Amino acid sequence: MMPLVHRLIFWETPVEIGTIIYSLGCFPTQADLHDFTAEVEEGHTGYIHLDKFLPVMTKVLLENKYPPIPEDLLLQAFEVLDKEKKGYLEPEDLTKYMTQEGDVFTQEEMDEMLTALVDHEKNLIYYKDLINLLTIDPDM
C-alpha cells in the first residue's frame, strides 16, 4: 500500500485525500473525511504530508474504521427512494435526492452519476443491476 500512495503523490498532479482513502477500500462519510483531514492537514495549506498521513491511514485500515456498505443495505437504500417499488428510479427523482439531501452532490458529480447509471434507451435507473459496482477486489 505504501509505495502506491507515495508514488501517486510524487508523480501526478495532487490527489484528493478522499480519493486515496476510498480507493484503499474504505467508505468514509463526508464527516469522517472532514475529521481525518483535520487530523493530518498541514495547517490550512490544503496539503497533507506523507509522514503524517501514513500512520493515521494505517490505523484506519487496521481498525477497519470505515467498513464497506453491505450490498443488501445498499439495495434497501435504493428501495427507500423507490417508494412505489417500481424496480427503477427516474433520473429527476434521484437528482432531487442526491443534490438536496445528505452530503449533497455538486452539479458536476450529479451529471457524471447520471451518465454512468442511467440506461440510455429507457432513461431510467435500474438500481438492482448497478449494485454490483460495489464489488471490491478480494485481495486488496
Add this chain to the structure above:
Amino acid sequence: MGNGTIQEITHCFLFLPESSAIRAALLIQRWYRQYVARLEMRRRCTWNIFQSIEYAGEQDQIKLYNFFGFLMDHFTPASSERNLISHIFRENEICRDTEWERYFCYKDIEVPDSYTGPHLTFPMTFCGVSKLVEAFKHKQQLHARYVLQLLGETWRLLRILPNINQVSACHTKEITICGDLHGHLEDLLLIFYKNGLPSSEKPYVFNGDFVDRGKNSLEILLILFGFLLVYPNDVHLNRGNHEDHIVNLRYGFTKEVLGKYRMHGKKILKLLQKIFSWLPLATVIDHKVLIVHGGISDTTDLNTIARVDRHKVREPTHHAVNGSKTQMMNNRNREAGGLVEGRRRVCSLTYHSSAPAYKHNLPRRSLHNQPTSSQLNWSVEEELKRRRRQAGFDQSYGELTKSDSDSDPESGETTETDEHEWKQIVDMLWSDPMPQNGCSPNEVRGGGCYWGPDVSEEVLGKHNLQLLIRSHECKQEGYEFCHNRRVLTIFSASNYYEVGSNRGAYIRMGPDLVPHFIQYQASRTSREFTLRQSIGWTERSALRALKEQLFVHKSDLISAFHEFDPNNTGLISLSHWASVTEKVLNLGLPWRVLRPQLVSSTRYGMVDYHQWIRELSITEPKLEISDNSILETMYKNHSNLETIFRIIDTDHSGLISFEEFRQTWKLLSSHLKTEISDKAIADLAQSIDFNKDGSIDINEFMEAFRLVDLSAHS
C-alpha cells in the same frame, strides 16, 4: 453519524420517513463517491502505464545513439563494424545549398492526367491551402511534385526566419496556440472547425511535434507549411523533439513518407531533414509569454538562443546523447534504482569534456551517400584519427569518465560555446517540469532536464517574462498548469494513448495575455462513453501493452524470481513478485495495484510464477526459429532493430542485403552486450527465405515478429 445497520434503516422507515430518505441518500452518495474514486485510481494507473512505456521507448532510442557515438569514437581501423558505421554516419556537409536545390528540384516530375488529387499553384494562396485541407479531409494524396515544390518554398522561407519568433497580441486579434499534434489530422481539422483557419485575423502558434505516431504526419506538415507560406507573419511554428529525422526513423514518420511516396519518398525525407533543422526554436508574445516545445533549464538564456546558427547545430538527438553521455556512463554501473531515485538526484549536466570528440564538423547526421566528387567527401578516417588523438587511445567504455578531466588543451573556446549552444537547444526541446526545486538530467527521456519551480521563477524573471507555455507531455484534460501557474502545458492530440484516453486542447490569448482553453475529443463514434466505459477501453489497451512488455522480458523475470525461490517451490510472495517485476522492467509502476489484472490467481498470497509466465505467452511467431534466445532478443529490441534496419537502408528501398543484415545483428549484440552467433544469424536469415533475390524486405521481416495478442481476455 455512523454506518446504518439494516435494523436501523427499517426502524427509521417505519417511524420517521423523511429521515430514512436522508439516510438512504447518504448511503448512496457514499457508495457512489467510492466508486468514482476507484475509477480515478484506475485511470491514473493506466496513464502511468502508457507514459512509462512511451518514455522508456524514447530512452531506448537515445541509448542506441549513445552506443553509435561510442562506436564512432572507439573502434580501431581493424574493426569489422567500421564500414557499417561510416556507412551510416557519412555526410557531405560541404554541399552548398545550390547543389541541394538542384537535387530537390520538382520540375522534372510529371503529374499524370490520371491524377485526381489537388493541383497547387505557386505562390501559395489562401484558396490553395484551403483546397489542400479539403483534399486531405477527403483522404486524397498530394502529388510528389507539389509536395517537393511546397517543401522547397518552405525551406526558402524558413531560412530567413529568426530563431525566436516575436509576436504581438493586439486588440483586434487573439492568438491561438496549439500543442503536440503527432500526425492526428482529425484533431487539426477539429481545431480549424471550432476555431477557424489561420489568417491575418487569426494568428496561430504551433508548438512542435507535428509528426510521428499518428498516420497523417505528412498531411499535417503540408497544411501547416501551406499556411506558413501564405501568412508568414501570422503563423508561427516551433520545433519539437520529434522534428528530428533520427527520431522519425523509430516513431513512424519515415515509414509513413516512404509508404506514401515510393519513388520520391527519399528526396522528400531529405528535404524535410533540412526543413526541420531550420524550424524556429521559440516564440515570444509581447515580450511576456515564452512558448517552446519542451521547456527550460537553469542555464536557459534567450540571448544565446537568438544568436545560434540553429540549422548548423547538430541533431538534438545526437546532442542528447552527448550531453547526457557522462551521466549515462554513471548510470550503466548503477543498480536500477527506479525513476523516483533518478529524479531526486540533483546534478548538473555540465560537461567535462569528452568535448574534443565532438567538434563542429562531425559527420554524424547522414543517412545518404551523395554521389559527389571526392573533394567534397569528408574523410571519416581523418576525423576519427584526429579525435582519437585528442581523446586518448585505448579507452574502455567505463574509463571514459575518468579521462574526462584530462581534456585536451586544444579544445578551446569554440568547442565550449558549441556545447553550451546545443545544450540550450536540447533543453528547450526535451525538458519536463518537476514538482521539486532544482534542475537535474532527464533520465526518463534521455535528453534535456527536469526543472523545478525555482528555475521557472529564475529564468522567467531574468527575461522579464510572466508565463511559459510548453507542450511535450500528454495531459488528460489537454492542458495543465504547474509551478504556481507560471508554466502551462498544452497538448492538442486527443485520444493520444488510446480512444478515450485524453482530451486535446488549444489556447486563445488576447492582449491581456490570459490563456483561455478550448477542449475537444475527436471521436469516430457519435455515442458518448460513460466514465466507466472509456476507462475500461483505455485500461484494456494499456494492460495489453504492459503484458507485451512482460512477455518480452520472460527470461529475465524467471531468473530473477528464482533468486527469491531458493527451494524451487515455484511460488513467490506478492511483495517479491512486485519488487522483482519492477526491477526487471524498470517502468516505475504500482505493481501491487495492477496485480489483480495481471495475475489471474494467487495461492495464499503467493504467485505461481511459472504459470503466470505461461499465461503471458501471447503469440507464436510466423517463422520457425530454433534459437530461442534470438527470438527473445528480437521481441525485446523490436524498435531498436527496426531503427537500425532503416538506417542501413540508406536508399530507402525497404530492402537490405544479407551482409547488412548480419552486420546489424552484430551491432545489436554489441550494444546489448550479448552473444549472437553467426550460425544463429545465418539460420534466421535462411528462414526468411531471402535467398530468392539476396535481400530482405524490412517490412515483411518486422511484420513476422510483431506481437499478436491471442489471449482470451482482450
